[in-house]
Amino acid sequence: MKLLFLGSGPTKPVVRPGARNTRTNSSLLIETDVGNLLIDCTPQIELQVERNYPGSREDFVEKLKxxxxxxxxxxxxxxxxxLNSWLKEADKVINLYASRQTWNVIREKFSEQSLSQFNEAIARCDVPIMICGLKVVPFRVIHAEPFPTGRKFPTFAYFVTNAQSFVYAEDFEAIPKESEKYFSRADLLIIDAAINNLKRKEDGSIEATGRCIRGHNNVTQALQVVKKYEPKAAILTQLGHTFPTYRESVNLVRDYWYQIKGDCESEVHLSFDGMEVDLERELELRETSFLAMSFDGIVENAHQFFGSPGGKLHLASKIVERIPPHRIYVEPFAGAAAVFFKKPEFVSEKEVLGDLDFDIAFAYRFVKNLTEEKLQRLKQFDWTPKKEKFEELAARQPKDDVERFYRFIYLNRYSYGTGGVPKGFAQKSPNQWIGDAFFDNLLRVKERLQNVTIRCADYRQLLEEFDSEGTFFYLDPPYPEEWPLGKGSFYKNxxxxxxxxxDRLTKLRGKFILSVNNLPWIRELFSDFHIYRVINLRTMQKGPKYEKQELLITNFELDRKPMMEALYLVKPHAELIYKGEKKxxxxxxxxxxxLNRDLYLVDNEKCYGLIRLTKAYPITREEFEKLRAKHKISDEEAKEWWGDFTKLYAYEFEFKPYKEPKPIKLPKGAQTFVKRIEFLRGFDIEFEPVELIKDLHNYDPRKATNEQLADDFRILxxxxxxxxxxxxxxxxxEDIINVARLVYKExxxxxxxxxxxxxxxxxxxxPYARELFYIVSEGINVPKIKELISKVVVLKGSEGEAEDKILVVDTNLGLEHALKFGRDGYETYFAIVHGWAYPKMQDEICGYGFSEIKKIWDWGEGLEKGANIVIFTDSGFxxxxxxLRSKGYHVIGAESRGDRLELDRAYLRQVLSKLGIKAPPGKVVKGISGVARAIRQTSGKVYVKVSRVRGDVETFSASSPEEAEVMLSKGAFRVLGEDVEFIVEKALDGIEIGVDAWFNGKEFVPVVADTVEMKGSGNATKFNSLEESVWRDTLLKFEPWLKRRGYVGMFCLEGFYDGSQIYVTDATPRFPYICSYAYPRLLNNYSEFMIGLAKGEEVEPEIAAKYSVQIGVYTDDP
Incomplete structure (x- = not known):
């Protein structure tokens, strides 16, 4: 099965210079061995077939089924x-599949003569169509429904499958619950991304703006779909006028995808008119895991894998020898990174390669994440140097990242250029051709890059972000007056x-070496630094290598010998520091x-890490004795070293240990401070991160550096x-969990x-990493929950004959429900999971409906032998x-967007506004100062709330800015800061009430509904007959919103009622407190009603008293 994008653009075609920058209306041709299928027949079909179809128009018609x-x-x-006229010429009739409503529109728009060659084939939602050896399933997505013509224009997406499967959804803004299964099954998603909402900031990072359009996705929304369903690949289509050039768009989207994708391994591509995808070949290749590759026998060091004009290949060793001790190594102008590849990895705790050139940053990321499948694809390309191939690649844009890397390397290897821009084809000798040695080196480079941070960013950002006293920068910017045609401002200005x-280097706290060409104005400009002349072997334009005098500029003094000073301690004292025993x-x-110099800590055999002496002070013999537990020096050692002393000096220090000590060789006659040490060969490169933790039973996280701790947690x-x-x-x-808990706590x-x-x-x-995190952070204790659900049976019906089994999950108030089910003869389980729904009430959790718990609930498999009906009585689940619903369980309560209604009040106000429901007059403000300004602008009393709910922050009322400032200075408010959003609402006259009712997935059940008057903090409550105006103005307006989400369960609102209308302040899909006690008593057939609700069956509720009279009074004081 092959796919051809006849069009990839929006309703109004995009017309710009460049083939891939012109996009016609979106349309897809599916090609099979027995015929072709067309999805959507656009007004530009004639142009699309002429430009993009490889055969003639007659061939197109002949193969179209x-x-x-x-x-x-x-x-x-x-x-x-x-298309009808083409079919008529060929005397051919084919089926045209569309929904009944769409066929009605087609007949309204076109005459019978214009439809004479089409059979009216009604496509029905979720009903497969078998054609051309494929199964094509139409299914619903949300696109035009919100508009007044929504009923006239329902929208289908198509799920197409044989050996591989894909979803084509070129117009949508939301996915109905019942359609999610198609997205989750697909190998490839082709989805709407009509609006570009991405913007590259000055520092090179990508910012997502709020730009969007009704009925469509923007790029961020489309990528969230990819991240949620994790297909093998995704192609964004329907690309509109807000996108820059195709090449810029690809870089923009992919760089943003690298920022947000986390563990998602899906590949993301942008469509273009004429794009071809061989689905079988592309997706089958991705089946092979790179984890199976063997690196046995790789002993040679990695070296740079592409060239750079003016590179430091022949100068790198001299520079590396003179790099001072440091913790962080940064190259802001990485280029080919010759110095980086010459430098031993272990001398730096952290390494950063940065380059503003998107292609260079891409190349490093590509190799870092290289898979076996991609490596094999690279080997299949033609790598022999040919001028025709060079010019073809220079003029052609790649289809995917493999072709992009191939193009980059080929043009780089077989060209001469200026400033990194391939200028022309250059014939190379056979020993410079790309062959097996190149691919072998790629594997070594992949290993070398595994712990390296790769950034596509301006040097200014990298200097600011990573500068510290322990940082070393090697800067190799474009040389002035040598490559005037190169990329970027350095060449032009x-x-x-x-x-x-x-100016920026003068403010640097870390050390640096800057390499640059030897020009008079350069020497004058940097005269306040140390300047050294060196000879480098260089290549320019098409000429041979030649010697060139260059400058090394530093903010520290270089010796002729490498600067590798060390602090020498007699055994075992260096090792005691490494173990954390000597302080x-x-x-x-x-x-x-x-003092305050970075040094290596060594004894006569090993280097243990970097040490800095921070403070020195004299001590007496008596003080020496008292400090013995810290310095660990015995009486015998003191007598041998210092004899009968009266005064010594104590040194406090900071120490950063290596992951493992490194074998070294010291010069003869080594003293306390050693000018030069030699690291023994064989330890130049380390590549075994899985061995960082060698013995869990003796592991001590206190000895690890910050970087090591983070690595160790990933290994665990x-x-x-x-x-x-x-x-x-x-x-x-148990061993792994215990050590992971130690690392987390450290x-x-x-x-x-x-x-x-x-x-x-x-x-x-x-998933499993997330599960371990919640176990050790004591947020969501999955094993404990499994134990609760599988073993803690609170109640069990005496007969036990009912087929349905009930699980009630709650934070504290679900006992009444479990009791009722148990007494009615149902096998019932009750799990109290306090602290699970609200691990630590963190803002980022509360504000987004607990998105971090998705897909980690493997304990649900244990329910398959037990409960089939699950009831959540509280929010956050x-x-x-x-x-659980996706696994076939019948569920009452809980919905992710509904969680956000309760936990993100700014979001609630947005939803209320869209639904036409009144909220108290108010605004969203930032920080305590924003609260004060809002109060000054509002007359009378106001209520102040934190926008994203926190368990430790209460709502309060205030009548003046001063009163608000007093409240905000207390307790938990003090730590919120000026970036926290508050809601400031005007206090209204009237009574505070709650409104709640059962929702059955389609509509509210009005007979089981109530309004509640709430009095005081104890929430004394009274059930009243439901006010028609309240019902009409609140719950009924929420029906479409809840229906789209497939919600089943109780839904409740709270607000102020002035006798004529209600102003809503809170909304949530959970049981209100009073209902946790009242409803099991107020419905005679409560258990049957709830089970019917869960299964979508209509069960008439039997009220325990006559309807429309007061039926009960309860006091609830949670």
């Missing part, structure tokens, strides 16, 4: 008369750019000039996943002390409920 229409808009049906570079160094002399996550999948590992799950401890910056992103983790 059927047409499928998504919906009745002009851009999808406007070409039907043209050299003197201005170098002046700014100079103080004692010397007889005061070495004031060695990988081991945990291996064990959970049944893999063999010498450690038990990271949190360092964060609390300001020693480490680290953010947890469970929503980006893979939305994604879990949706997962």
């Amino acid at each position: 059927a047409v499928f229409i998504t919906h009745g808009h002009k851009d999808c049906i406007g070409g039907i008369p043209t 050299a003197e201005k750019e170098y002046e700014e570079l100079h 103080l160094i004692v010397k007889k002399r005061l070495f004031k000039n060695m 996550c990988a081991w945990y996943a291996t064990k959970r999948r049944g893999g063999k590992l010498k450690y038990s799950l 990271i949190e401890r360092r964060k609390a002390r300001g020693e480490m910056k680290h953010e947890w992103h469970p929503e980006r983790m893979k 939305g994604h879990l409920a949706e997962w």
Whole structure:
């Protein structure tokens, strides 16, 4: 099965210079061995077939077996008369599949003569059509429904499958619940991304704006669909006028995808008119896992894999020898990174390669994430140097990232150029051709890059972001006056750019080496730094290599010998520091000039890491004795070293250990401070991150650096996943969890002390990694929940004859429901999971409906032998409920967007406004100062709330800015800061009431509904007959919103009622407190009613008293 994009654009075609920048209305041709299928027949079909179809128009008609229409808009049906005329010429009749409503529109628009060659074939939602060896399933998506003509223009997407499967959904803004199964099954998603809402900031990163259009996705929304369903690949189509050139768009979207994709491995592409996809070949290749590749026998060091004009290949060794001790290594102008590849990895805790050139950053990312499948595809390309091939690739845009990398390397290898821009074809000798040695090196480079941060960013951002006293920068910017045709401002405004570079380097806290050509104005500009002349072997234009004098500019003094100073300690004292047992160094002399300098810590055999002496002070013999637990020096050692001493010097220090000590060789006669050490060969490169933790039983996270801790947690996550999948590992799950808990606590401890910056992103983790995170952070204890559900049977019916089994999941108030089911004879389980729905009430969790818990609930498999009906009585379980519904369970309560209604008040106000429901007059403001301004602008009393609900922050009322400031200065408000959003609402006259009713998935059940008057903080409540105006103005307006989400369960609102209308302040899909006690008593057939509700069956509720009178009074004080 092959796909041909006849069109890839919006309703109004995009016409710009460049083949891929011109996009006609979106349309897809599916090609099979027995015939072709067309999805959507656009007004530009004649142009599309002429430009993009490889054969003649007659061939197109001969092979066409059927047409499928998504919906009745002009851009999808406007070409039907043209295609009809072609079919008439060929005396051919085919089926045209569309919904009945779409066929009605087609008949309204076109005459019978224009439809004479089409059979009216009604496509029905979810009913497969077998044709051309394919199964084509129409299914509903939301596109035009919100408009007044929505009933006239329902929209289909198509799920097409044989050996591979894909979804074609070129027009939609939302996916109905019942249609999600097609997206989750597809190998390839072709989806609407009509609006570009991405913008590249000055620092090179990508910012997503709020730009969107009704009825369509923007790029961010489309990529969230990809991230949610994780197909093998996705193609964005319907690309509109807001996109820049195709090449810019590809870089923009892919760079943004790298930012947000987390663990998602889907490949993302942009469509263009004429794009071809061989579905079988493309997707079968992706089946092979790179994890199976063997690296046995790779002993050679990685080296640069592409060239750079003016590169440092012949100077790199000299520079590397003179790099000072450091913790962080950064190359802001990476280019081919010759110095980086010459530098041993282990001398840096963190390494960063940055380049503003998108192609260079792409090349490094591509190799870092190289898979075996992609490597094999690369080997299949023609790599021999040919001028025709060179010119063809230079003029052609690649289809995917493999072709993009092939094009980049080919043009780079067989060209001469200026500033990184291929200028022309250059014939190379056979030993420079690309062959097996190149691909072998790619594997070594992949390993070398695994722990390297790769950034497509301006050097200014990298200097600012990574500057510290422990950072070393190697800067190799474009040389002025040598490559005037190169990319970027450095070539066009050299003197201005170098002046700014100079100013920024003067403010640097870290050390740097800047390499640049030897020009008088350069020497003058950087005269306040150390300047050295060096000879480099260079290549320019088409000429041979020649010697060129260059400059190395530094903010520290270079010695002729490499600067690798070390602090030498007699055994075992360096090792004691490495183990964390020695906290103080004692010397007889005061070495004031060695304070606050980065040094290697060594003994006569090993280097243990980087050490900095931060403070020195004299101590007496008595103080020496008292400090013995810190310095670990014995009496015998003290007597041997210092004899009968009266005064010594104690040195406090900071230490950053290596992951493993490195073997070294010291010069003879080594003293306390060693000018030069030699790292023994064989340890130049380390590539075994899985061995960072060698012995779990003796692992001590306190000894690890910040970088190591983060790495160790990732390794533990990988081991945990291996064990959970049944893999063999010498450690038990309990061992792994215990050590992971230690690592987690150590990271949190360092964060609390300001020693480490680290953010947890469970929503980006893979399923088992996310599961381990919640176990060790004591947020969601999955094993404990499994135990609760499988073993804790609170109630069980005495007869036990009912087929249905009930699970009630709640934070604290669900006991009444479980009791009722149990007494009615149902096998009932009750799980109290307090602390699960609200792990730590973090803002990012509360504001987005707990998106981080999606797909980790493998304990649901345990329900298959037990409960088939699950009831959530509280909010916060939305994604879990949706997962259970997708597995076939009958679920009452919980919905992710509904969670957000309760937990994100700004979002609630947006929804209320769209639904035409009144909310109290108010506004969203930022910070305490914003609250004060809003109060000054509002007369009378106001209510102040945090926009995103926090369990430790209460709503309060205030009548003046001063009163509000007093409240905001107390308790939890103090830590919120000026970036936190508040809702400031005007206090209204009237009574505070609650309104709630059961929703059956389609509509509210009015007979089981109530209004509740709430009095005081104790919530004394009274059930009243339902006010018609309240019902009409609130719940009925929410019906379409809930129906789209397939929600089943109780829905409740709270607000102020002034006797004529209600102003809503809160809404949530959960049981209100009073209902947790009242409804099991107020319905005679409560259990049957709830089970019917869960299964979508109509069960008439039997009220325990006559309707429309007061039926009960309860006091609820939660």
